[in-house]
Amino acid sequence: MSDSTRTIAARATPPGTGGIGIIRLSGPDCLRIAHKLTGHQLNPREVTPTRFHSKGGDTLDHGIAILFKAPASYTGEDVLELHCHGGPVILDSVLAEVTVLGAELARPGEFTERAFLNGKMDLAQAEAVVDLINSQTETAAKCALRSLEGKFSEKITDLCVNLRELRVFIEANIDFSDEPVDSIENKEIKKKIKEFSGIIGELIDRSTPGELLSTGAEVVLIGAPNAGKSSLLNALARAERAIVTATPGTTRDTLEATISLEGLPIRLTDTAGLRESDDEIEAEGMRRAITAAQRADLVLEVRDDTQPDPIGLKTEGQDSAQKKKIVVLNKCDLSGRSFGELKNQDGCPAVAVSATNGEGIDSLERMLQLELGYRGEREDTIMARRRHIEAMQRAHSHLDQAINQFKSTDLLAEEIRLAQNALGEITGEVTVEDLLGDIFSTFCIGK
Ligand SMILES: Nc1nc2c(ncn2[C@@H]2O[C@H](COP(=O)(O)OP(=O)(O)OP(=O)(O)O)[C@@H](O)[C@H]2O)c(=O)[nH]1
Ligand SMILES: [Mg+2]
Known part of the structure; x- marks a missing residue:
């Protein structure tokens, strides 16, 4: 997992030549490095035209520097952008210089991983960043943007909240030993489980093409x-x-x-x-x-x-x-x-x-x-990953199981908890470190 005491650096623009090329840094040392490199005390969100100097005093390039103070930045940490001339030699020399000044080269996806760890976006949104960058068609880009804006995450989060409420209600109020299985309360719970299961089923249907779209x-x-x-x-x-x-x-x-x-x-x-x-x-x-x-x-x-x-x-x-x-x-x-x-x-x-x-x-x-399995261009298509779909399918089957557990409060509540956890994996609310490693290692460096 990313260590937030390290300041990381990478090229944010693609390899090759261009009008400008951007080196991005994130972490606690941004201000100090900016001062050493440019000689300026940067004000947040202000464009500062500057020279970039080596430690020995040579001018490496002329460009602009912009500082984004934590937490109002992409990663939620201090972020420094150095806009240089877009040639590989210049960018390499500026990148080398910031590492001399204490920054470390970023791993693939480390900027976005930090954004996730600092609560700037959830996991599904972090994945949407990559999908948006990699979109090959307008439809794919539109779907990725919707996910990045949190439309998909919102639905999943709502479901998680509803499932949690239902579970808490069951744990607090239902005791099957003194209640008939077909009581009004039980019927109501069953109805809710079916309703949530239906919503998940619909999301799964809408997601399949999204997954196809990204790849x-x-x-x-x-x-x-x-x-x-x-x-x-x-x-x-x-x-x-x-x-x-x-x-x-x-x-x-x-x-x-x-x-x-x-x-x-x-x-x-x-x-x-x-x-x-x-x-x-x-x-x-x-x-x-x-x-x-x-x-x-x-x-x-x-x-x-x-x-x-x-x-x-x-x-x-x-x-x-x-x-x-x-x-x-x-x-x-x-x-x-x-x-x-x-x-x-x-x-x-x-x-x-x-x-x-x-x-x-x-x-x-x-x-x-x-x-x-493509349904054509539709407004409601969700750009989902295979892991999202698998998690939704798991949640769906736990809710199906729940319907059969109307004899034991514990078993019923447990199935609902498992469904809720499966959905939580999508947004990263419930997550394991291995999963984070797998997800962010597929990003490009500098993202
Ligand atoms: N009338 C007609 N001719 C066709 C049609 N499709 C292909 N041809 C002709 O069939 C011949 C072979 O076409 P290709 O597309 O090169 O066939 P291929 O399967 O790629 O052949 P290989 O590369 O040799 O394996 C050409 O003379 C085409 O013009 C068709 O639908 N109608
Ligand atoms: Mg041929």
């Missing part, structure tokens, strides 16, 4: 040579990304294109056609195709509908049984099959398209969203 989905196109995989990637990307020719074996290596499907980021990977081959390069291409398919959230199996028999693609090591798959019958402009959704093929959803004239692509896009 996006990996979709891999596989199929026999010449089936039209590259053409399909181009059709979905609305751009001529992959080379298309009539020669089977055109695509040799994997190729990626990112598309946004109603706000859902999807990384599409085109692959080499799968067939028996002695060619070393082609064999390597196919190996890569299979690896990509194994990694994918969903596989699009492209079949040439003018060819009567689909080529068996159950290539060694390919876990096709577990993988979500859509069968895409392509070249239906030639085969004459009507476009759009079809009956399941080999137990998988299927669709008839023409990659060259675009027919049926809209059906495929709808199917993709459905299979990936």
Whole structure:
């Protein structure tokens, strides 16, 4: 866990060159370091144009310094921002100088971890900071911002408060030994448990796409040579990304294109056609195709509908049984099959398209969203992490258990307490240090 007696420092702007680059510090030594580095006594929230000096008196750069006094800062501690010229050499030299003056290099996520530890934000909001930075689409950014503003946390906190009140009431007032199980009071408690369980269920429903939104989905196109995989990637990307020719074996290596499907980021990977081959390069291409398919959230199996028999693609090591798959019958402009959704093929959803004239692509896009569990852009989507969803599912199942515990006050209260704790993990009200380490280590340095 972060030690607040240390003053930490890191670049807050991305690596590379830019007009300006910012070094950020947080901790008790900010004022002293600022004075040594600039020669100025900084006033809080005032922009001070200054030179940054080395200990030996050399000027490292000209820039501005801004001090945010605790607790009115991002981390809740004294925070110092040094705005320098945005070149890597200059920023490295200023960063090196502040470490000479006593600051330590920050670990990934340490600024935000301190903000959490100092009560500036809860855990779900801290995670939303990363999600906002990493958002790849406008929808993802909007959802992350809503979480950062605390909309999701508020709902969870309300539920925690309600569950706590209910538990306290049960512990203080209910004794099953002298009360009939179907008393008015018990019915009322049951009703409340069901109501809270319903709210959690609804939050879970709204959260699934949020989780997808933050990471996006990996979709891999596989199929026999010449089936039209590259053409399909181009059709979905609305751009001529992959080379298309009539020669089977055109695509040799994997190729990626990112598309946004109603706000859902999807990384599409085109692959080499799968067939028996002695060619070393082609064999390597196919190996890569299979690896990509194994990694994918969903596989699009492209079949040439003018060819009567689909080529068996159950290539060694390919876990096709577990993988979500859509069968895409392509070249239906030639085969004459009507476009759009079809009956399941080999137990998988299927669709008839023409990659060259675009027919049926809209059906495929709808199917993709459905299979990936995305409900399209909606105002109420929650940007949730897997751990949030798991915690809500645990809370939900404890409340389900609670319904069956109307014989023992202790057991009933315990299930409600467990539900409340599970929800508390989301905001960090109830938390373990390991969890903090896991969460903040995934942040970038300087955040
Ligand atoms: N008429 C028609 N031709 C298509 C369609 N899709 C692809 N083709 C043609 O089929 C040939 C192969 O298309 P590609 O997209 O290169 O096929 P691929 O599956 O990527 O092939 P490899 O990279 O060799 O594995 C090209 O001549 C395309 O123009 C389609 O829907 N209709
Ligand atoms: Mg190809």
